[in-house]
Amino acid sequence: MLTKRGRLEILPCTVSQLLTASTVSNDSFAIRDWELNQVSVVGVVRGYAPFSTNVQYSVDDMTGPPLNVQQWVNAEVCTPMTFASPPGKYVKVIGSLRNYEGQRSLLAMTIRHIKDLNEITSHMLEVVQAHMQRFGKMFDVNMNTTASPLPGRALSRPDGHSEGILPHGLSSMQGEVLQVIRRFSVRADGIGFDNLKTELGYLSMKDIRTSLTFLTNKGHVFSTIDDNHFKSTEH
Structure with missing residues (x-):
């Protein structure tokens, strides 16, 4: 269930969901129409680096790349607000997703x-x-395909119109890439790779390329005027 801390709801999340959440502003993120306030994650510590003003951890829950977690030191009372957690130990973190030096950090x-x-x-x-509870049954948030729409479910846009039904077996990233390509498939030449990168700015170029290769091999998308323009086979 959604737990509360003060007036803010704490949303349990996976690392993958946080890394693929859409950007609302520099330090504000959302999963669909739900703007994230405080979230909780559980994972194993892969790295630990103490600094004079903060301690940084690398936390991995095996749903995606490890997430950088940062905890500040209370310099005013000269008391660290942190504790040493060596690699290999499991931790639960409650905090807010932020953009720190160009990298998402909790x-x-x-x-x-x-x-x-x-x-x-x-x-x-x-x-x-x-x-x-929050999104109905629009997400399959298991360990392997977090934040993926459930097979056979119509995906809705914020304006209330349907974006269609995503094929079974797609990961979160593959589903997001296919959604964007579908939106632009009304154009004769589809969507170019540069525009796709702009639409999916929170994904790396490698992740987009890998998803495109998978979607092409499975027959969900095809190239149009050149190898860098794509349309959906169903739109």
């Missing part, structure tokens, strides 16, 4: 060790429940 309010590994499974169940 600004931690609290970090604590997980002693009972059942809490890892519990967190993933909370992710599923929270996202089903």
Whole structure:
């Protein structure tokens, strides 16, 4: 369920969902129409780097690349607001997603060790429940294809119009790439790669290229006037 901290709802998330959340402003992100305030993630610490003003962790929940987590040191009272968590330990982090030096980073309010590994499974169940609760059954938020629309479900745009039904078996990134290509398939030449990068600015060029290769090989998209323009086979 959605838990509350003060007046802010804490949304349980996976690392993949945070890394692919859409950008609202420099330090504001959203999953569809839900603007993120505080979120919680659970993962294993892959790296730990203390600095004079903050401590940075690399937290991995195996749904995507590790997420940078940053916790500031309280310099006024000379007391660190952090604790040392060596690599290999599981932690639960509650914080806010931020853009730090061009990289998405979770600004931690609290970090604590997980002693009972059942809490890892519990967190993933909370992710599923929270996202089903908020978005209906539009997302399959399991460990492998987080934030993917469920097979057979029509995907709606913010204006209320349907974007169609996504094929079964697509990852979150592949689904997002296909959605954008479908929107531009009304054009004779489809969408060019440069425009696709602009629309999907939160994804890397490598991720877009990999998704395009998969979608092309599976027959979901095809190239038009050259190898850098694409249309959907169904739109």
